[in-house]
Amino acid sequence: MSPGRLYPERPMIGVGTLIRRGEEYLLIKRAAEPDKGLWSVPGGMVELGEKTSEAAVREAEEETGLVVEILEDLGVVDKIVRDDEGRVKYHFVIIDYLADPVSGVMNHHDDALDARWVHPRDFRKYEISQTVVELLKKIDLYPEF
Numbered sequence: 001m002s003p004g005r006l007y008p009e010r011p012m013i014g015v016g017t018l019i020r021r022g023e024e025y026l027l028i029k030r031a032a033e034p035d036k037g038l039w040s041v042p043g044g045m046v047e048l049g050e051k052t053s054e055a056a057v058r059e060a061e062e063e064t065g066l067v068v069e070i071l072e073d074l075g076v077v078d079k080i081v082r083d084d085e086g087r088v089k090y091h092f093v094i095i096d097y098l099a100d101p102v103s104g105v106m107n108h109h110d111d112a113l114d115a116r117w118v119h120p121r122d123f124r125k126y127e128i129s130q131t132v133v134e135l136l137k138k139i140d141l142y143p144e145f
Contacts, residue, residue, distance in 0.1 A: 005045075008091055014079075015056040016043035016096040016135070019068055024119050025141070027126060028063060028112035034081050034090045037113070039126040041135075043094065044111070056097045064115055065107045068099035074139055079131045096135050 005012060018041050019026040027039040044059040046052055053070045060068045079092040108115035118126065120141045128136075136142035 011091045011093050013046045014092045014094045016041045017056045017060040024117040029114040031113045035129040038129045040129040052095045063111045066101040066104040069102050070097050072098040
């Protein structure tokens with residue numbers, strides 16, 4: 001994990017990429033904190049001088065091997081995690097994008113323990129990060145039952 005992510009002095013800017021293939025969406029199992037072991041979407045930090053959409057494309061390829069085309073800005077979610085004493089342990093402002101794969105072969109890389117194409121009806125079978133659940137609910141992809 002990069003220095004400064006744990007107990008940061010200010011919020012960090014990140015991106016998430018919800019990759020769609022037909023009626024399925026790509027979920028990755030996170031290899032690092034926060035949310036290590038939970039299912040999420042590919043994503044990471046925006047680098048200095050990089051547009052958020054460029055970061056979303058870069059992170060998707062780094063984590064999955066897929067080159068993607070950004071289709072839509074899905075909005076912003078906040079990821080704030082506090083420790084037992086109430087101090088801010090992590091604080092990310094995450095811009096999420098919808099994308100379609102255009103080339104490459106899906107294969108999870110170092111930042112992910114696993115990756116799977118999942119139909120929305122099956123999302124509840126996975127222990128998904130609360131931040132991603134919020135995103136999926138906001139765009140009406142998370143099943144309500």
